[in-house]
Each structure stands twice: as structure tokens, then as C-alpha cells.
Amino acid sequence: MTYKKTKHILPLLICAFMLLFSPYSSLTAKAEEEEINPGEYIMGHITDEYGWHITTFNDHHISVPLPVILFDNGQLISFSSNKFHHGHQAYKGYALGFTEETDGSIVKLGGNYADYTGEIDFTTATIDHVCKYDISITKNVCALLISIVLLCWIFLSVAKKYKEGPLKAPKGLQSLLEPLILFIRDDVAIPSIGEDKYQKYFPYLLTLFFFILFNNLMGLIPIFPGGANLTGNITVTAVLALITFFITNISGNKHYWKDIFNAPGVPWWLKIPIPLMPVVEFFGVFTKPFVLMIRLFANITAGHIIVLGFMSLIFIFGAMSPAIGYAVSPVSIFFYIFMGLLELLVAFIQAFVFTLLTAIYIGMAIEEPHHEELAN
Numbered sequence: 001m002t003y004k005k006t007k008h009i010l011p012l013l014i015c016a017f018m019l020l021f022s023p024y025s026s027l028t029a030k031a032e033e034e035e036i037n038p039g040e041y042i043m044g045h046i047t048d049e050y051g052w053h054i055t056t057f058n059d060h061h062i063s064v065p066l067p068v069i070l071f072d073n074g075q076l077i078s079f080s081s082n083k084f085h086h087g088h089q090a091y092k093g094y095a096l097g098f099t100e101e102t103d104g105s106i107v108k109l110g111g112n113y114a115d116y117t118g119e120i121d122f123t124t125a126t127i128d129h130v131c132k133y134d135i136s137i138t139k140n141v142c143a144l145l146i147s148i149v150l151l152c153w154i155f156l157s158v159a160k161k162y163k164e165g166p167l168k169a170p171k172g173l174q175s176l177l178e179p180l181i182l183f184i185r186d187d188v189a190i191p192s193i194g195e196d197k198y199q200k201y202f203p204y205l206l207t208l209f210f211f212i213l214f215n216n217l218m219g220l221i222p223i224f225p226g227g228a229n230l231t232g233n234i235t236v237t238a239v240l241a242l243i244t245f246f247i248t249n250i251s252g253n254k255h256y257w258k259d260i261f262n263a264p265g266v267p268w269w270l271k272i273p274i275p276l277m278p279v280v281e282f283f284g285v286f287t288k289p290f291v292l293m294i295r296l297f298a299n300i301t302a303g304h305i306i307v308l309g310f311m312s313l314i315f316i317f318g319a320m321s322p323a324i325g326y327a328v329s330p331v332s333i334f335f336y337i338f339m340g341l342l343e344l345l346v347a348f349i350q351a352f353v354f355t356l357l358t359a360i361y362i363g364m365a366i367e368e369p370h371h372e373e374l375a376n
Contacts, residue, residue: 042308046229046301047104048140050096051081054224061086064224066142070094071133072108081136083117090120097130098122106131140236143228147215155210184209184355192359193366201362204247208240209355216300216347220340231350232300234293241289244358249285252365260285288361292354299350303343310336 052064065082072094083091087098093115097105109116110128137145154173161174170178189198189205215230230236260281310332318325 041312042305045227045308046232046304048138048233050084050106050136050138051086052139052142052224052228053086064142066137066139068094068106068136069134070106070131070136072131088120089118090116090125092117094131095120095125097127098125099127102127102130106134106136139228140230140233143215143218143225143230144236146225147211147218147230151210151214180209181206188352188356188359192356192363194363197366201247201251201359204243205355205359208244208358209351212240212296212354213347213351216351217344219300219304220343220347229301229304231296232304234297237293237297240296240354241293244292244361245286245289248288248358248361248365251362253368255367255369256365288357292357296350296354299346303339303346307336307339307343310339 050068051066054062054064063082065080068077068079068081068083070077077092077094079091079094083089084096087096089095090109090113093109093113094106095109095113097103097107098120107130108114108128109120110126113120113125114128154177158174158177161168161171169175184206185198185202188209189202192198193201212231218226219229219231221227261278313332314325314329317328
């Protein structure tokens with residue numbers, strides 16, 4: 001086969017492979033077997049899970065098992081997540097939560113199921129307690145580890161290129177990342193923090209930007225190792241916001257704290273006898289990282305929900321009538337592609353906004369008083 005023919009076939013093969021091993025293939029398989037619950041399907045793909053489901057082929061679930069690690073009753077318990085068989089089986093008395101209160105957790109069964117291994121009869125099974133000390137490698141944890149390894153490999157290889165020839169023209173990954181690095185330095189760090197102080201916080205800002213951007217993009221890839229909703233997990237965004245919170249307030253100077261508790265230019269009757277403005281400013285210290293956390297979480301999660309919702313419409317209308325399902329398919333696919341491109345843009349915007357606001361908060365915390373304030 002000539003190169004000219006191969007270059008036209010290769011994109012089709014890649015698309016077919018992605019569709020086969022994407023989460024939408026499992027939706028198709030499910031549609032053939034039973035009635036679809038769009039809400040359950042969508043939530044199953046944006047939430048965390050024990051094990052990494054890839055696709056369903058001929059009623060066979062293809063997934064990557066992950067280690068379950070628990071501390072329960074003073075003992076370390078460890079086994080593979082495939083022992084649960086997608087929540088239908090128990091292993092040595094442990095199972096996935098099957099009630100509304102225990103959904104998403106691992107539980108210890110009681111009664112006759114205390115040390116049971118095998119298929120669970122949910123009508124007779126009882127729960128002894130929820131396993132609180134759970135340090136399992138879940139789907140999001142696995143995605144986090146993969147992203148860390150890939151980011152380290154990318155940036156160490158780029159750093160090696162700079163070390164070998166600092167004056168050479170950038171090539172490959174180096175030429176791709178250098179404009180982004182310079183953009184964060186020249187348009188985010190320096191204007192927000194100051195040219196004489198930005199170096200101290202620049203590594204953190206770079207780490208923040210590329211971590212969020214990389215995981216946003218990985219979440220858009222429908223095949224393993226992509227597809228995890230890491231930056232759409234509120235615990236991940238909360239940790240990022242907490243790091244920003246601690247760096248900002250630990251770095252805060254005397255002028256920063258004075259502006260919080262005795263803001264200049266505010267009428268005295270807003271400070272005494274009721275310290276209205278100091279209370280508002282103090283709560284602002286905590287609302288800033290809270291806004292960072294919610295903004296990233298909400299935007300990324302909403303994008304995934306909308307994309308999955310458009311794909312679900314095909315099967316919802318198809319359940320009513322196959323003709324309507326086929327008629328809706330082109331419209332759903334069009335909006336799916338449109339939302340995919342929009343999510344690609346949002347991936348960059350959210351990484352930029354989170355980094356920019358972090359730089360602004362740090363800049364406000366270390367800003368020195370102006371000459372007019374010193375004179376007063």
C-alpha cells in the first residue's frame with residue numbers, strides 16, 4: 001500500500017478505534033440490552049470509580065483493575081477492584097455500597113455476608129459499616145499519577161534540551177511549551193506580582209497552569225488513559241485552591257493584613273462600633289480560594305455533562321422510535337463536535353484563569369504600600 005493511500009486510511013482507523021474504546025460504545029451496548037437511564041449513565045462517567053472501565057464488547061466489560069486498599073478494624077486490607085465485578089459481588093465481606101447513603105463507598109457487610117465472597121443478593125444483604133479509612137487507587141488517583149509521570153517526563157526532557165544548548169532554536173516539545181511558559185511569565189506573573197518578586201512564585205504558577213491544562217485535555221480524550229474527570233472532581237480543585245490559599249496568606253505582609261482589618265478609605269462608621277468592613281474583608285480571604293475551587297470544578301464538569309447529554313439524546317429518541325433516533329443522530333453528533341471544540345477552548349481558559357487569579361491574589365498579599373499611604 002502506498003503512502004498516499006495510507007495517509008487517508010489512517011485517520012479513519014484512528015476514529016474507529018476511538019469510537020470502539022470510548023465510553024459511548026458502552027452506551028450503545030447498553031441500549032441494545034436494556035432501557036437507558038441518561039442520568040445514571042452520565043453520573044457514572046463524571047464521578048470517580050474503583051477500576052477503570054474502558055468499553056463493553058459482546059456483553060463483556062473491558063476494564064483496568066485497580067488496587068483497593070483499606071484500613072479496617074486495625075487491619076490493612078488489599079485486593080483488586082475486579083473482585084467486585086462492577087458491584088455485583090463481594091470479596092471477604094467487602095462490597096461496593098448499594099444503598100443511597102453508601103453509594104460510591106466501600107462497605108463491610110454484616111450477618112451471613114460478613115466473610116462472604118461471591119454474588120450478592122441485595123434483598124437480604126445487610127451493611128455493618130462504611131469503610132472510612134479508604135486509600136484505594138481509584139480512577140481519578142490513577143489518572144493523577146499518570147499525569148504526574150507524563151508531566152515530569154515532558155518537562156525534564158525540555159529542561160535537558162535547554163541545558164544541552166540554551167542558545168539553540170527550540171525544537172519539538174520545547175517549541176510547543178516555550179511560548180506558553182513565556183506567556184505565563186510575561187503576561188501573568190510579572191504584571192500581577194512584580195518583576196522583582198515574581199521569581200519566587202513562578203515555579204508554582206507554571207506547575208498550576210500546566211497541571212490543570214494537561215488534565216483538562218486528558219479528560220477530553222475518550223480512550224484510556226484519557227477520559228478521567230480529574231479537574232472536574234471537587235476534591236482535586238479544593239486541594240489546588242487550598243495550596244493557593246496557604247501560599248497567599250503565608251506570604252502576606254503587614255500591609256496586606258492591615259488592609260483587611262483596617263481598610264484605608266473606608267468611613268469609620270463601617271468599622272466602629274460594628275466592624276462591618278473588617279468582617280467582610282476577612283471572609284473575603286476564604287471566599288477567594290472557594291471561588292477558584294468552584295469555578296474550575298463547575299466548568300469542567302458542566303462541559304462533560306453537556307457532551308454526554310447530546311450523545312444520550314440519540315438513544316433516548318431511538319427508544320421512542322428508531323426513525324427518530326436516526327433523524328436526531330446528525331444533530332447530536334454536530335453539537336457533540338461543537339461542544340468538544342468549545343471544551344478544548346475552555347480547557348485553556350480555565351487553566352489560564354486559575355493561574356491568573358492565583359497570581360493576582362499573591363500580588364495583593366505581597367504588595368508594598370504606595371507612597372501616598374506612607375505619607376499619611
